Amino acid sequence: MTDNNEVLFVGIDLGTSRSAISASNGQRCAVDSYVGWPVDMVARKILRRSVLVGKEALDNRSMLDLRRPLERGLLKEGSERDADAVRQLLSHLLGLVGVGEEGRSGVKVRAVVGVPAEALRVSKQQLRNVMKGLVDGLLIVSEPFAVAYAVDALLHALIVDIGAGTTDLCVMNGRYPTEGDQRTLLNAGDWVDEQLSKLIQAHHAEATISPFMVREWKERAAFVGKAKGPVIVSAPVKGKPTQLDITEEMRTACEGLVPPLAETMIDLIAKVDPEYQEKVRNNVILAGGSTGIAGIDRALQEALKEIGGGRVQIVKDPVFVGSDGSLAIATDADDVDWEKLSG
Numbered sequence: 001m002t003d004n005n006e007v008l009f010v011g012i013d014l015g016t017s018r019s020a021i022s023a024s025n026g027q028r029c030a031v032d033s034y035v036g037w038p039v040d041m042v043a044r045k046i047l048r049r050s051v052l053v054g055k056e057a058l059d060n061r062s063m064l065d066l067r068r069p070l071e072r073g074l075l076k077e078g079s080e081r082d083a084d085a086v087r088q089l090l091s092h093l094l095g096l097v098g099v100g101e102e103g104r105s106g107v108k109v110r111a112v113v114g115v116p117a118e119a120l121r122v123s124k125q126q127l128r129n130v131m132k133g134l135v136d137g138l139l140i141v142s143e144p145f146a147v148a149y150a151v152d153a154l155l156h157a158l159i160v161d162i163g164a165g166t167t168d169l170c171v172m173n174g175r176y177p178t179e180g181d182q183r184t185l186l187n188a189g190d191w192v193d194e195q196l197s198k199l200i201q202a203h204h205a206e207a208t209i210s211p212f213m214v215r216e217w218k219e220r221a222a223f224v225g226k227a228k229g230p231v232i233v234s235a236p237v238k239g240k241p242t243q244l245d246i247t248e249e250m251r252t253a254c255e256g257l258v259p260p261l262a263e264t265m266i267d268l269i270a271k272v273d274p275e276y277q278e279k280v281r282n283n284v285i286l287a288g289g290s291t292g293i294a295g296i297d298r299a300l301q302e303a304l305k306e307i308g309g310g311r312v313q314i315v316k317d318p319v320f321v322g323s324d325g326s327l328a329i330a331t332d333a334d335d336v337d338w339e340k341l342s343g
């Protein structure tokens with residue numbers, strides 16, 4: 001029905017803190033998942049735009065009504081702005097690979113969108129509505145499945161995608177994962193940020209800190225286990241920049257991730273056919289930005305000793321692994337697999 005030459009395939013990883021797109025024309029881009037609208041006439045005059053997306057939105061946040069389209073693994077709904085935020089973000093991503101709302105002229109776009117496993121259950125219809133008019137064909141898959149596809153871990157593997165809003169786990173048994181093969185936990189990067197904030201505030205009550213500062217400190221120095229050195233940061237105390245030692249707070253906040261993740265990993269492995277459990281234990285694949293926490297792979301591997309040991313590895317390209325996987329699914333999908341959104 002369709003001539004492949006006229007079809008552009010895209011894989012999109014729609015994430016809470018960062019989203020990425022990989023296209024069959026070879027282009028790849030990643031953006032911070034933020035959308036912002038100027039708050040008033042002054043902001044509009046300075047920014048000269050009606051809406052900002054990505055890092056630009058984040059950098060100008062004091063002048064914007066800033067939104068994250070996803071929260072805790074779900075597409076936000078409630079206000080028209082929330083719905084528009086998802087649309088703006090997706091449209092921006094498509095624009096970055098040359099098929100934005102203006103630039104499609106005759107090209108058919110087929111998109112595979114990877115979302116947190118929970119969003120696949122709850123927010124699918126909402127996402128479909130948003131994608132109408134932006135693309136011609138659509139497939140929505142879970143993020144960990146897209147990762148499994150990218151690294152060719154479709155059989156006897158456990159994928160653990162530790163993102164911002166959620167950690168998504170998925171056992172691959174050589175077929176499309178069912179709901180029972182997948183789990184979503186809210187213990188992920190945002191949760192670590194919250195814990196870290198609370199701990200710092202408890203120990204350094206006089207310091208003024210913002211969620212953005214805390215996230216930056218975490219991304220610079222996150223670790224579990226043995227510290228490489230002290231984690232010293234600067235925050236204002238009554239307006240005066242002051243050095244704080246947050247080494248212990250950092251360790252405690254990051255280590256809080258390990259027990260819930262390990263417990264869920266063990267739970268999922270225990271449900272695999274007994275003859276394959278060892279293979280799965282030895283093929284645990286970590287993805288997502290929170291794998292930047294130094295030592296997280298070793299800590300999770302250590303936890304597997306309780307069930308006989310295993311092997312935990314981090315993917316090579318955590319930023320694009322999800323969108324590359326979605327693109328690979330897109331190019332492999334048959335005509336019948338696509339949900340047609342127009343024509």
Ligand SMILES: Nc1ncnc2c1ncn2[C@@H]1O[C@H](COP(=O)(O)OP(=O)(O)OP(=O)(O)O)[C@@H](O)[C@H]1O
Nearest residue numbers: 015016017018163164165166189219288289290292
């Ligand atoms: N070097 C680092 N050390 C620790 N955490 C990091 C580092 N770099 C990024 N992160 C964290 O990784 C998270 C973002 O990861 P990722 O881009 O995989 O999430 P996402 O896909 O947007 O979220 P989700 O999959 O939950 O929707 C954020 O919480 C961020 O602070």
Ligand SMILES: [Mg+2]
Nearest residue numbers: 015143163288
């Ligand atoms: Mg993600």
